Amino acid sequence: MHQWATPVVAAAAALVRQYFIEGFYPTGVSEPADGLQPSGALVKAVMLNGADNMEGFTEVGLPIEPAPSCRQGYGRLNLARALHLQAEVASPAAMQVYDQVGIETGQKIEYCLHVASATQLRATLAWYDRPSLLSAATNLVNDLDLILLGSGDIPLQLGNLELEADRLNTVERLDRHLDPGLYALRVEAHRVPIGSQEFALVITGDFKVSQSGPGVDCFVPPLHLHYRQHPLLHHAPYLQTHLSLPHPHAVPIPMPPLLFPPRPAPRPPPEPTALPSRRP
Structure with a gap:
């Protein structure tokens, strides 16, 4: 089975790259003026974002865990779900991507999502990590987190469906049903020891992004x-x-009233009067 999976995934990656180069993003139809060169991290994020959960059973007869998991990874490849295409009914209603975005330790970048009608939101964060030391207990060097927040900055879901932040992987994915409202998708740099780390982010669903960037707080108007x-x-x-x-x-804010009335304009000095002449 694996001998067939590798060429299929390689061909799918080529199609994703062609999708961006020929300008299918963001309209879903080819617009050469919209063409862009995607990074490898973006191609990876797009494919993993559209993958379907696989069903089956473990060696002891129990149902396998939902993706992502150690048994099925992020699921079965499905480009129809990964790419926004006007001619494809199964494609997502909206697709927003961010590529080669830099972030440093402690920095947070928020994307404000306005959901008008109930939707299934998916978001995938991917980045290429630096090589770790051979003696390192954990091989992840640059550690980023993907967090979905609701009103009041309340965390609704962490990347990879974890109860705690993922400290092992260079990909984090969210998958959640959202009711209408305002939400924030946050990318946070937990640890980037040297310089900055570039990442790619893919978001699909029925939503609109109002604002994004470092220092943005989606729930506090500037x-x-x-x-x-x-x-x-x-x-x-x-x-x-x-x-x-x-x-x-x-x-x-209303204009404050004057505490004291304005001073009247000063009166002009009186005109000088001519003095009577004196005879010597």
Whole structure:
């Protein structure tokens, strides 16, 4: 069986690469202007993200564990589920990829997902690790985590369906049914000893990404500050703030009232009067 699996997976990887080079992403139809060169990590993440769970039994007659597991890996390859194609009914409704994104130790990158209707969300994180020492107890050097968060920054699921963060693998996958609402998908660098680590991330389902990047908190609107002058006190600008809310109209803080009335304009000096001339 394994002798056939290797060429099938190699051919699938070539098709995934062709999908990106010929510009099928993100519309699902070929647009040469959208073509890009995917990294190996992105090709790997796409294939693993679309894999199906396999059914069967262990050597003692028990059902095998759901993917990912040591018996079936991440499942059976299924490109129809992995790639967004307009002509393919089984393809995901939406697909968002991020490639060659760098991250350093302690850094967090969030992707804000708006789900309008119930959907099955899948996300796969993949990266190429540095070589470890031969004497290392754990071979994972650069350790990244994938976390799905709900309202209030509450963790809903960790990568690879673990109860604790995965400290062994260079791939982490999430698979969860989501109700309508706002969610955050976070990539966190638990340990990157040297420099930064590049990663690839694939997200599929029915969703829209509103914002993403380092320092983004999906559940806290960003605060913008700017100065504005009071119309009656041109020499004393005060600080006005507003919150960037999800709707397009910002809500300004009302202008503070004047504590003291403005000073009246000074009166002009009186015109000088002519003095009577004196005879010597």
